[in-house]
Each structure stands twice: as C-alpha cells, then as structure tokens.
Amino acid sequence: MKFKCPYCHTQRNPSSASRTIRKLGSYYRKSDGQHLSRFWCFSCRKSFSAATSSPLKGQKKRHLNKTVCDLLTGGVSQREAARILKINHKTVVRKFRFSIATAKEELKEWNKKFPLCTEVEFDDLETFEHTKCKPLSVTLMVEYSTRRILGFEVAQMPAKGRIAAFARKKYGPRADHRSQARKKLFSEMQNFVSPIALIRSDSNPYYPKDVKRYFPKARYETILGGRGAIVGQGELKKLKWDPIFSLNHTCAMLRAHINRLFRKTWCTTKRADQLAGHIALYALLHNRRLATG
Ligand SMILES: [Zn+2]
Incomplete structure (x- = not known):
C-alpha cells in the first residue's frame, strides 16, 4: 500500500x-x-x-448520511427525519450541513457532463426566511426538453404588497439582491447554455437587459404568466399550454419535495445559505433521477 x-x-x-x-x-x-x-x-x-x-x-452514524438526505429531499422535515431514524435532531442538522457543503459543487460537476443546452427556461420562485416580511427569491434555470436543473441562485428581496409597509416598520429596509444574483447565475450558466440558445421566461421588465448582456446572440422569448391551478403548488398554471411548463413543473417539484418550500407548512427557512444548500441537494437528486429515467 x-x-x-x-x-x-x-x-x-x-x-x-x-x-x-x-x-x-x-x-x-x-x-x-x-x-x-x-x-x-x-x-x-x-x-x-x-x-x-x-x-x-x-461521524458515528455515517451509515445514515444517505437516508437523511433522502428524507430531507422527500418532503420530510428535519425533526420528523430525526423521529423516523430514532436519532437526535441535532444529528440530522449536522448531516444536512455536511451534505449541503458539497452539493452545489457536485451539481456543477454533474451538469458539466452534458452538451450545451439549446433551449432553456428561467424564472423566480419566491419564499421567505423566518417571516413573510423577509422574502427570498430563488432564480432557477432549467433545460426545456429534460427539466434538468442547470443552476439557481438565492437572493433576498424586500417585501411587497400589503405586508411591505409593516415589514419596513418592523425589520427596517431590506436590500434587493435579485439583480446581482441573476447576473451571477447567468455568468455561471454560460458554461452550460449554448450562446445561440432559445431562452424563455416570463415578462419581468428587468430580465431582457441581463439576458442580452450574458447571451447576446441568444433568441429570447417572454410569456405572460397565468393564474395558478388549484393543484400544482401554485406553480403549475391554469393554461392549456404553459410555455414555461418545464420551469414551473420543476418549481412545483421543489415545493413538493422540500418541506420548507411547501405551501402552508410549519417549517420555514431560517438561513438563506441553507435554503440554497437544500435546493442544491434536491437538484442533484432531481437531475440524477431524470438521467436514469
Ligand atoms: Zn508525518
């Protein structure tokens, strides 16, 4: 040896x-x-x-590492996972943090194995950390034909709508990091998306400028969003034909598999970085499942 x-x-x-x-x-x-x-x-x-x-x-419970990941990416909460496996909830947290430490890198490595995508979709999924007064935005890009998750970026944003004034009063002004996150995502996506790809998203006024900057030769299409269907986590739309179905379907899958993203749940994100890790962990599993069919 x-x-x-x-x-x-x-x-x-x-x-x-x-x-x-x-x-x-x-x-x-x-x-x-x-x-x-x-x-x-x-x-x-x-x-x-x-x-x-x-x-x-x-690690004294190394044999449970994979099971913990499977549970946490299968819609089980951290505490419920601890109950199922008969281990301490702090062990679950440690195993979760251990797994997410490398998840985003692994996702990148995984996506490197595929040829450049020629048709992609991107959009924002909204959630929050700790309270609805502190919303987070997850910008996600998926490949159109396979629904493979190419990348994502989590960013904080100020509260909007009826809660906005209250949120400002209670927690002070909240900076909007969405634009930075989008740029970071796009620059990373240049490695996985063909420069002449067809890119689709909903019609957010800030999107076209960033797409033009990072994918100047790409064809860019925007679509009008529809109302959410009763089923489908609010992500699947009540349209006969949803032009960004791959993306909305992936968002619905995130909402169905990551407990903190459920519609109506007790579980909330406490730290944005761990939400990012959790999504990376799910994305890895999601992409592996798509590859094996
Ligand atoms: Zn030595």
Missing part, C-alpha cells in the same frame, strides 16, 4: 518502514463494523489511520 502521512506528507516506503511509516496496530470501528489500521510516522512522530483524512472523520 502506498500512501502519505496526512500531517507531514512523508511517503511510505515498505522497504524502509523503520525510517518512514510503520504499522501501529488496528482498531474496530463500531459504527460501521470496519477494521482499520493505524500507522506511525517517524518523521513527525504522529500516528494516524485511513480515517484521519476522511471527510467523514468523527
């Missing part, structure tokens, strides 16, 4: 083990029933094992 010391990066050399790294017994990992060898590094005088440099180091 060839490996290095995780501390000083000394290469192991079996022919001169007494000068590099030698074995130092083994131990049994109770949580998943594995026997692991320990080693001793002569140059830095430290011991280590195969688990030392593992990202899973210190």
